Amino acid sequence: MIRRLVQLFIFVFPLLILSAVPAGAAAEKYTERVFISGYGQIIVVDPAAPKIAASIKVKGPVRDMSFTDDGKTGLFLANDRKSLYVVDTVQNKIVNEVNLEARTDQGLLDRRVWGSAISPDGKKAYAFVTQGEKRRSSFKVHPSKIIEIDLKSKEELRSVEAPYGTHVLQFKQNDANTLFVWGYDLFELDLKKMKLTLRQGIKHPKNEKDGIGNYLMLFPRGENGMNSIPLMKEYPDGRVTEGIMWMNRESGTIKTLEYDREPVGMFSAVVDKEENYAYTTLNKWYKVDIKSQKIVKESVPPNGSLYGVNLSADEEKVYYSGAGNEFIIANKELEVEKQLVLPTDTLDLKVVKIEQ
Amino acid sequence: MIKQKFLSVAAAVGVALIVSACAENPSTETNEKATSAVHVSQQVEKSCMGCHAVDQGGKLERIESVRKSPEGWSQTIARMERTHGLTITDEEREQLITDLSRERGLAPEEAEKVQYWLANKPSYAEPDPKNESVAQSCINCHAAGRFEAQRRTEEEWKNLKDFHLVSYPSIYLNHRHMDWPQEADKAIEYLAKNYGVESKVWDQWKGNEYDVSGKWKVVGFQGTKGFYLGESEFTKADDRYSEKKSVKFLTGQETKQLNGDMKIYTGYMLRSHYKQNDHKINGFYNVTSENLIKGDWSYKEDLGISGEETYYKVQTENPEIIHSEPRAWRKGSVNKVTFYGMNLNKLEEKDLNLPKGVELTKLTAVSDEQLTAEVKVDKKAESHMFVINGGQAAVHGKFTVYDQADYLKIEPSYGVSRMGGAGPMDKMSIQYVAYAYSHGKDGKKETEDDLKLGPVPAEWSLLPYPEGAEGRDDRPYIGKIAADGLYTPSVEGVNEEREFVQENVGSATVVAKAKVDGKELTVKSHHITTVPDYVNNIH
The missing domain is CATH 2.60.40.10 (Immunoglobulins)
Incomplete structure (x- = not known):
């Protein structure tokens, strides 16, 4: 009898352990965490519970969030877009703060970041900054640029002028020498030569008959290799459409789709890595079949507008946050399964696989 | 040269130095009228020269290259207090607004076009700016009145672009349907040409000042309540006035008493603060001649409760019609009209020079301030709007002959x-x-x-x-x-x-x-x- 119980225990115990972590996580050996940009804090959520795993205090509202390839280090923009915080995501601790304000011989150089990224190895940060010199009785604008920062010394290593409208920097997947620079159009920064080139016109397409694209990528995606964003398009005949634009971060290929209905305005979108379905959010939630370009499921956020949508690391669930103080887990039919109250209002959420 | 290191400590110290330089606390002694040796006024020199130096042209940087309304200067000073560490008393702030409006103000012709903005008129549909770049780059965020109530040198208009990009760097994201810096450059070119700091009308006006002391008749209109008439008296004390006003709506509601404290800026911009029962009322008037004041008022606690008013200086010499009810006279009818004004007992039919087909058939004096009349309008009279020219009588406002209300x-x-x-x-x-x-x-x-x-x-x-x-x-x-x-x-x-x-x-x-x-x-x-x-x- 005792022997049978032991045998049963030996059989069941591994199953219990396996069931405690997602199947994907077990295979790839990672811990899934959701990083949510709050006010005065980075909110770290363990979505398996769900529960708040940590609250990391910073100055002001949190904006950009980017991570190293192993997920163990994150770069967070906060302090009215003036400071970059380097965070150890295993211990949920700030390990470095880079303030981008500087002195000039006539006053202060107020630099604000609109797009930042940490290098895949965590040694450098890249930031697009607008620069305003505050002199004794006047303001002077200096050219906006992308700066390369050594995170150890906090020194600015190199820089290159970049156009107004830039707001997202994102590394090409598996290529530490190429940054995608999202602005009015998509640019590519060759980090070896520190040279910026236009990759694809979006606001300024080669042929305006293809539609003039307008997007504001405050909610970039790409954790699963697909960066995606809602896109409005305006055609020469006056037609305005709403849809989604997404890019394969490895190949750099951009695709778009347009809904078969009137624009309602969406803030963020996420596309699964197989490019089967997309999910979008603001005042409504859409599930879009990419092949047919049809909205196949529609729902309404339970407590009001939500800015950010993302997919769980195993792509089995849809996560929502941004705007109010809530984190929502829904199934892929847009049915709410769990809700978690957060300590502050929020902007966006990133799903990170932290290697074990 | 821009130093490339991130000297956050140095930056913080720099801010403190700038703030402390701007925050000089000048004495509160009464300001003297500006002389040629003084930059705007002694108060301006005391409060502003900590940051604003005298440039190579001998002018106070920035300040002596722009002109604004009292409301515009008030906003500028508030910004200096809010973001640049200026510390001043209420009296000093008032003195600064007075001095800057007097020396660096707007001419009456310049202010008239933006009266709606100065008075903060509710639900006012501003005309579209004539320049497309101005329309594109400016009025997505604020009214055109905000900058049309300013005059600047070309360099100062350019500074305004930098001010926007440094103060509101998100401007290029919420204007991503255009190239904002490029559009702003075109707008600046237009504004520098059409809203330059140098102007003949300002040169002609600067230094003049009306005195509104004495008795006035008032005609006003408040939406939902209609026209009203009243009497007012201004009394001057030092550089301010007090006013006692009583008004009565033509629809027969009770008489309202208002007591106010007011001041004239730039020699003609009368800014009033009334109390009427529990309400605080702000008035934004312009003295347009020795005999006429026009403007707007609104409740402090509800801008939507507002009205328009005209003041006519009381005189005893000639008949003067200041309001008529109605002003639109229908063709083929005998229209019963009431005229309101001053010295109306002296008014004779020959004083009113009416257009062809319009005939005054009866004129009855109710009092020296009110006449009733019958105006017969021929069916064939021309449908149009007209003014009545009348011999020795003054007739204010326009009248209309019409066929029917459509x-x-x-x-x-x-x-x-x-x-x-x-x-x-x-x-x-x-x-x-x-x-x-x-x-x-x-x-x-x-x-x-x-x-x-x-x-x-x-x-x-x-x-x-x-x-x-x-x-x-x-x-x-x-x-x-x-x-x-x-x-x-x-x-x-x-x-x-x-x-x-x-x-x-x-x-x-x-x-x-x-x-x-x-x-x-x-x-x-x-x-x-x-x-x-x-x-x-x-x-």
Whole structure:
């Protein structure tokens, strides 16, 4: 009898352990965490519970969030877009703060970041900054640029002028020498030569008959290799459409789709890595079949507008946050399964696989 | 040269130095009138020269390269206090506004065009800027009145672009439908050419100042209540005035007494502060001659309760008609008209030079301030608007001969009310008024010769917007419209009875029905109730 119980225990115990972590996580050996940009804090959520795993205090509202390839280090923009915080995501601790304000011989150089990224190895940060010199009785604008920062010394290593409208920097997947620079159009920064080139016109397409694209990528995606964003398009005949634009971060290929209905305005979108379905959010939630370009499921956020949508690391669930103080887990039919109250209002959420 | 290191400590120290330099606390001694050796005034030198040096041209940097209204200078000084560490007393602030408005102000001709902005008129539909780049780059965020109430050198207009990009760096994201810096450059070129700091009208006006002491007659109009008449007396003490005013609406409501304290800026801009029972009322008037003051007033706690007023200096020599009821006279009819004014016992029929086909058949003096008349208008008289030239009599305002009332218009045509009253934010009501119109000579609606006949009593109601939309009706939440057309919005904050929207914001269609000259007329207009004016310095 005792022997049978032991045998049963030996059989069941591994199953219990396996069931405690997602199947994907077990295979790839990672811990899934959701990083949510709050006010005065980075909110770290363990979505398996769900529960708040940590609250990391910073100055002001949190904006950009980017991570190293192993997920163990994150770069967070906060302090009215003036400071970059380097965070150890295993211990949920700030390990470095880079303030981008500087002195000039006539006053202060107020630099604000609109797009930042940490290098895949965590040694450098890249930031697009607008620069305003505050002199004794006047303001002077200096050219906006992308700066390369050594995170150890906090020194600015190199820089290159970049156009107004830039707001997202994102590394090409598996290529530490190429940054995608999202602005009015998509640019590519060759980090070896520190040279910026236009990759694809979006606001300024080669042929305006293809539609003039307008997007504001405050909610970039790409954790699963697909960066995606809602896109409005305006055609020469006056037609305005709403849809989604997404890019394969490895190949750099951009695709778009347009809904078969009137624009309602969406803030963020996420596309699964197989490019089967997309999910979008603001005042409504859409599930879009990419092949047919049809909205196949529609729902309404339970407590009001939500800015950010993302997919769980195993792509089995849809996560929502941004705007109010809530984190929502829904199934892929847009049915709410769990809700978690957060300590502050929020902007966006990133799903990170932290290697074990 | 820009140092490339991130010297956060040095930056913080730098801020402290700049702030401390700007925060010099000048003495409060009375300011003396500027002399040629003084930059604007002693108060300006004391309060501003910590940061603003004298440039190579001998002018105080920035300050002596711009001209603004008292409201514009007030906003600039507030910004210096808010973000640059200027510390001044209330008296010093007032002295700065007075001195800057006197030395670096606007001419009457320049201010007249932006009176709506200076008076903060509610639901005012500003005309589109003539320049497309100005329209594109500026008025997405604020009214054109904000910069049209300024005059700057070309360099100062350029500085304004840098000011925007440094102060509001997100400007290029919320203007991503255009290349904002490029559009702004084109706008600046236009503004420098058309709103330059040098002007003949300013050179001619600067240094003049009206004295409004004495007795005045008042004619006003308040939407929902109609025209009113009154009397006023200004008494001068030092550089300020006090005013006692009493007004009475023609519809027979009670007399209202107002006591006010006021000051003239730039020699002609009369800014008044009244108390009337529990209400505080602000007045924004311009003295346009020794005998005339025109302007607007509004409740401090509800900008939507407002009116327009004209003051006429009391004189005892000649007959002077300051208001007539009605002003639109129908053809083929004998129109009963009441004239209001001064010395009307002296008025004779020959004093009124009426157009062809318009005949004064009866003139009866009710008092020295009121006449009743019968005006016969021939069927064949020309439909038009005209002024009455009258010998030794002065007749103010325009009159209209018309065929028939054809349609109504609601003012404001797009009503914007704001929730408020529950917390620190004030609500903003709307005084809806229905005006009758005639098609004019061409018999067509909405053409240049259409004739505005005046306000008419109407029956007011709200319809859902959009009409016929299932499941959406904002009316139970957003506010109420009274029988006289006064729309009062609901309070701000969460309304738990409301699904999804959760606040008392929304839209409705306003409907006015009126019977004019025996004809039933109906008109609709759009209404919104929106959030309180949280950013009321960006209007």
